[in-house]
Amino acid sequence: MKNTVAILEKPGKMVIKETQMPTPKDDEVLIEVKYVGICGSDVHGFEHGPYIPPKDPNQVIGLGHECSGIIKKIGKNVRKFKVGQRVCIEPGVPCYTCEFCLSGHYNICPNVDFMATQPNYRGALTNYLTHPEAMTFHLPENMSLIEGALVEPAAVGIHAAKMAGDLLGKSVVILGAGCIGLMTLQACKLKGAAKIVMIDILDNRLNKAIELGATATLKGNDPQLTEKVKSIVGEYGADVVLETAGSIFTAEKALEVVKRRGKILIVGSIAGGVPVEFLKINREVTIQTVFRYANDFPATIDSIANGDFDVDSIADRFFNYQDTQKAFEFSVNNKKELIKGVIKVAD
Template sequence: MPKEDEVLIKVEYVGICGSDVHGFESGPFIPPKDPNQEIGLGHECAGTVVAVGSRVRKFKPGDRVNIEPGVPCGHCRYCLEGKYNICPDVDFMATQPNYRGALTHYLCHPESFTYKLPDNMDTMEGALVEPAAVGMHAAMLADVKPGKKIIILGAGCIGLMTLQACKCLGATEIAVVDVLEKRLIMAEQLGATVVINGTKEDTIARCQQFTEDMGADIVFETAGSAVTVKQAPYLVMRGGKIMIVGTVPGDSAINFLKINREVTIQTVFRYANRYPVTIEAISSGRFDVKSMVTHIYDYRDVQQAFEESVNNKRDIIKGVIKISD
């Protein structure tokens, strides 16, 4: 049963994140100290409230909700400044300290990090608010505005979420680069101005053409690749911004001679205070998360879901697991 400040949620949908796939293949990014520690998977989830703690006031049984999967300490400097996403003691699902995952029929979660879904949003969309909030956080941190030229490196889930977030903030000139045709088709359907297949075109030359040799105001690296990190400085304008959204290898190289003209490099870590604006964008129809779902699995087929996510990256843009109705 839930604690006094928690809600008990019957989980209905869980999105499959790249970090879950990594955990399935190789274990979590931060391995537990105890080698016998059980490790759960899943953190993108939504469902229906079935019970509430004695001090809960915002929710009642029957409410459809989603959650922020990271619960910070609430009292460190970062939390007090509103930057709770970088709290050093955050308890994030499927990772340290307890490695509890969302792939379960029921879970308890604090009221303060639970959100009620609008009537016109279903719980599949609710589960996908989490990756959408990553894209929204990246776009808002970058100060995307109308008139800005944008280049997005990577058209996986986070790249496509970032594309849609940029459009929500008024950007109309957006180039998306990837090496998989299915992802680029999706990017075009979601509103990319230009799509570039890095296996068929010279990415740098094509992006220079897109920006009329000026470079982009903002370059988003969402692929988590050493190759795209290396490309980014050649694509950004003087005084522009490079936003590192993907989980990039630690030894990736950047040519600092290409960014010494007051280019800003900023990393993006999850999100903070972005769920409300992201939920509103999805509810209003300006942010289409459901069309990105290419594969839906029953919870009984969870092994298959992860094996296909590992072996079929070419076809799977976003997979979700249906836990219950």
């Protein structure tokens, strides 16, 4: 077996190079990668370099962390898996010993080794990778490998809705109708939200939001946006507002459309400072950041397998592994034609 890896040679340039075949440790599995989703953080990394630059300027940087594949080898202590089984992976490997891991919140482990970022910057865009058994998950027979690669972003939406608390009968506004916004939409529906308003500037995303069950959609550049939101959810605003676009504009807009005693959840990664006019929200509004997921993969897989969560239709553009450079260029330059890109590494 030969192994290659797609690496970020410099911002704007991905190259595929030969690399060593990894050997699984005693508690690891060797996976032949089949599909890798292109995350917004990957696109940012392609354009500008990683959100958290490596300390070593010679650090090899890989991209991709949403992946599925087939087990090819198992370590001697592995019990859950056999060669040939289809799996997806949770890309963060926590330390399991800090106070956050021990309390069940391993997603905020300060020592986590998360794919395509610090400390090792290893990406999923490779033919073969090793991963701990504990962070590897079976795919049910009725789930495709494409769906398996999209468990990771779906888990972000599931976790965000869980962090929002009780949503039964509540009004929800989601700012950003990209992949994460659409996953969050579905998760809020599963939790019983009565009204869900999706906001974005791209028609293809808003059309998909309606397909997936949004109550209404609004254009983010509408000068009457705040008034129109309140005409749908009520004069005081929404019970819950989720920011999933990762922009200062949407974070500021969240302050305008949230109800008194409502809750704002910041799901997107926002670069730069967000000015907060506290007089606008000095009505017992809660602002909560949301970071990845914790213990959410099993429920996410079940929701997809049961048909309660549609990830398949969100993936609307596929690229071959050898065209990784073109895949990222397309993701940067054709956002009006793209909701979610997926790279097929192997048949």
